[in-house]
Amino acid sequence: MSRKTLVYVVDDEPEIRETLRNVFEFSGFEVQCFADANAFLGSTIRSINSCIVLDLRLPEMSGLELQSRLRQLDLNLPIVIYTGNADVGTTVKALGDGAFTLLQKPASNDELIKTVKNAVEHSDKENTQRVQIENAHEHLRSLSDREREIAELLADGYRAAEVAQSLTISARTVETHRTHIFRKLNIKSVATLAKLVVLSDL
Secondary structure, eight states: OOOOOEEEEEOSOHHHHHHHHHHHHHTTOEEEEESSHHHHHTSOOOOSSEEEEEOSOOSSSOHHHHHHHHHHTTOOOOEEEEESOOOHHHHHHHHHTTOSEEEESSOOHHHHHHHHHHHHHHHHHHHHHHHHHHHHHHHHTTSOHHHHHHHHHHHTTOOHHHHHHHHTSOHHHHHHHHHHHHHHHTOOOHHHHHHHHHHHHO
């Protein structure tokens, strides 16, 4: 059974925390509420299948400062800024620092729920791609410099003879390298090789 999506509400107004708790729990989310950033940072933070609904004006540490702190801690859960006090500069700063979006208070229940669902879905896709990229780097790191050079040419669509001509080596040598590359990467096609190279370049 999959875990419920967890929504962290960080807002210093008790009425808003309670309202948001009711909205999200009624819609099937798990909810944890915090009155300030330090209380949130002192909790056990789940970064998978979760989202923060974050006010900007908080005591001691602002929402923007919390956002920066989470980035320093390499916690990549999506952030939905929920505030009644956002000017253009603040909005640009929040979004530029990686917030998924910014909602002005008060937002409708439907808009809040839809936004959080979209934020979590977007984050899940990014996390999946991040893992794929890391795996691609790890696989290609096992290749020698020459093998990596040949792998990139093969991934670009060059045939063995064309790779040989480009590198001034024999086609047989290219074929030998290709066999070694496929064995090291545990793959069976140039198409799979191309995918690994593209992911690694990201």
